[in-house]
Amino acid sequence: MTARIANVSIHAEDPDALARFWSGVMGYPERHGWPADEEAELRAAGLSDEDISARAEAWDGDSHHQRFYFTRYTHERRQRNRMHIDITPFEDSRATRAELEAERDRLIALGATLEKELTEPWGPYEEYAIMMRDPEGNEFCLQ
Template identity: 30%
Template sequence: MASRITELVLDAHDPELLARFWCEVLGYTVLTRDDNGDIEIGPADAGSARPTLVLNKTGRAKAEKLRLHLDINATDRDQDAELERLLAAGARPADVGQTGEESWHVLADPEGNEFCLLRRRVAPA
């Protein structure tokens, strides 16, 4: 028997802001909110094997590069159209030392957490 990733936890200064952003990006919905201000978002289909994202309220600002980042792929449009959608949702380009020859775009969410938009289109889950 193996394990699988069920939740990814991201520290957030403003969980509401990041919940709105990541729900828009991933097509997720808010699943739970707790009394501490933490928010869990995920697929509306409770039986989905996709991991949820827990936005863990913290008073600390992001101080350095994350050791883990998310890679995402568009499901219903090409990479350029998805990039436009992500920028309109509040993402911004991030410079992590890329050369400009990469097939992916490095972006940051509204709190500066880096993620990559890859070129390949994938089927919706």
Template identity: 30%
Template sequence: MACRITELVLDCADPERLAAFWSEVLGYVEIGREDDGSIQIGPPGAGWGGPQPTLLLSLSSDPRAGKLPLHIDVNATDRDQDAELERLLALGAKTADVGQDSTVSWHVLADPEGNEFCLLRTRIKPL
């Protein structure tokens, strides 16, 4: 038996803001709050330990230095890449330049706190 990813932890200055953003991006709901201000979001009805990993937005005042060494890739489930890009930008994502050239098939974006993520081209089936 192998391990599987159950949650991703993202340090942030404003867990409330990022929880709202990532909940809209992923179709997640809030599933818990910690006394330290951290907020956990995940798929509706599944919670922690379900088939998809949850996202823990952990309150931190540590400054971020440079590009994240790990980032999230997302794929649209119900629209093409261009329509999903418009939706993500309307939610507060910004385009980001991490050195990619114009020939790549994905869009590099940043969430409201500047954490990079990529919108890939392929549309996938929802769970």
């Protein structure tokens, strides 16, 4: 047996807004709440509007694509996250610097902020990555 990543789970102040942002980043359909049948099941189980709005997802329904899951978290963060997501604009090739810069600009238009560019070589390899933050300040890298 082997494992696979089921979800990338992210604590959020506004799960629905962050799901819309990451749907845009990943090219997934824009989220408009839970599907009617799922919402009906949640309500039948006694969940309130607030309970239902405390969770959201960014996903296109394709089991080969990563699902992002957001849950409301209102407690103070005691420390920074110890891991982050690296994304790339292509499935089948390494992006050029110009392609990464174009993707950076697209993500900024969606609500991301630029943290810094990473240009240090790693041994004989050129490393170029763009460190960014989503609208709630979660760090991710574009490479």
